[in-house]
Amino acid sequence: MSDDGQARVRVAITGMGLVTPIGTGVDAVWESLTQGRSGIGTITQFDASEYPTQIAAEVRDFDPELYMDRKTARHVARYCRLGLAAARMALADSGLKPEEMGPDDVGVVVSSGAGGMEEIERGHQVLIDRGIGRISPFMVPMMITDIASGLIAIELRCGGPNYAVVSACASSGHALGDAAEVIRRGDAVAMIAGGAEAAITPLLMGAFCQLGAMSRRNDDPAGSSRPFDLSRDGFIMGEGSVIMVLEEMEHARARGARIWAELLGCGSTADMYHFTAPDPRGNGAARAMQKVMRKAGLVAEDIDYVNAHGTSTPLGDLAETLAIKQALGDRATHIPVSSTKSMSGHLLGAAGALEAAACVLAIAKDMVPPTINLELPDPDCDLDYVPNQARPARIDVALSNSFGFGGHNACLALGRVAA
C-alpha cells in the first residue's frame, strides 16, 4: 500500500476507550451515534446564565475514583482525569499488558488543546485574592498540556516515547497520526494515543463567545449543533477523552488481538491563511486529504465515507464541503459524509480521536452515523451528509478530518482489516 515500493509497517487499532458527552465506552457511544442522540445541554459546571452561549456538551456523572485513587484525582486537572479513564478503558479493550512487555515497548501520545484550563483560572483567582503563598504546589503539573501523557505512562507502566502534540482542534488527529509513525519507525510496538479535553470554563467559554464562534441557540440545546444546515450559527463546546491502542499489526496478530481497524495514515498540512478562519476555498484541508491518500496508496474511488470536521460554523462547513469536492472529485458526491459533532458537540483537542473512533465503528458495524439537525440544507453545502438517520453501508476505507485554529489540518485514513 506504499507508493515508494517498500513494505510499510502496518498499524492496527486494537483498543478504544471513550468518555464523552454521548456516553462512556464503545457501546454507549455507538448507540448514541446511531440513534442520533445529542449530548448537549445547559452548562452545569459553572453559572453561565450571563453568557451569550449557555450550553455545552458536558460529560455527566463521571466518577474519577473508578479509574484512579482519590489523591491522584485531586492532583490532576479534569482533562487528565478523563484521559486516564479513557486510557484504562482502551488498554483493557486491547488486552495488551505493558507491564509484561519491555519498558519502552509501549508509548503514549495523548493531546489536549487547552490542558488544565480550569486549574489555571482557579490558580489565578487564588493569586489575586490571597497571594503567591497560596498557589497550589500542584499548579504547574495540573495546567500543562503534556501531563496526560505523563500520567498515563505512570499509571499504566508505559515507558516508550511520551509527549503531547498540540494543534488546537486537530490535536488528537495529529496525536493518532504521529503515534502511528512512532510504531512505523520502530520506536515502539504499541502506542496509547488520542486526546483529552475539559475546557468548559468561565474564561474559555467567555473567550469563545467573544470570538463569535459558538452557537447561541440556548433554548434548543439538542438542536444547536447543526452542521451543513442553513440555520447553523456556530459550534458547541464539548469535553471528554477518546484514546486508542495502536499496535504493530504483526504483534497484534501474533497475540490474537481483536483488530478494530487499520490506521492507514495521516495527512497533515497548514492553511497558511488566517489564525482562526478557514481558507474559504478549503485548499489546506483538501491537500491534507490528498496527502493521506497518496501516502496510503489510495485513490478517490477507495474512499467510502468521510467523517467531516463539520463544526456547524457558517464558514467552516462551507470550506470543508469545497475541500472534500476538491480532494475527491466526482467521488465526493457519491459517498456519505457526516458530522458526528451534531451529536457530540466539539471536543476540541479530543474531537479528532472521537471522530476516528466513529469511523472505526462505521467500518466494524457496517453503519454510517448521521448528521442530526439537518433540516434545511444549505444550498452551498450539497454533499450527502446522511441527514438525521444512521444508514447501513459497507465501509472499507474512511477519512476523518480535523482542523484547528492556526490553520492546522489533519486527515486520518482508517481501513477495514480482512479477518
Next chain:
Amino acid sequence: MSEPSINDAPGASLDFAEMQKLAADILGVDPDRVQMEVSFAKDLAADSLDIVELIMAIEDRYHVSLPEEKLEHMKKVGDLWEFLLTASDAP
C-alpha cells in the same frame, strides 16, 4: 465545621483527631494511619508537593504560618503537631 478557638485557650483546644482527618484528606490515606511517629514520606507516600499542600491547608485551617526554613523539619506527623501546638501558643 467550626474553627478551633485557639485564641481563647492556646494549644489546649487543638483536636488531634481533626488534624488527622485533614492530613488524611490531603494525603489520600485512612485517618487511622496518621499517627505521631509516622513518617510522611516513608509511611504515607507523601512527596514534597504533598507536604507543601498539607502545610498550606494547616496554615489556612489554624491561622498559623510555617516559616519556609522549617518546612524541611516536617518529617513526621508528630513534627507537624508540635509545630501546631507551639504556633498556636504564640501570642
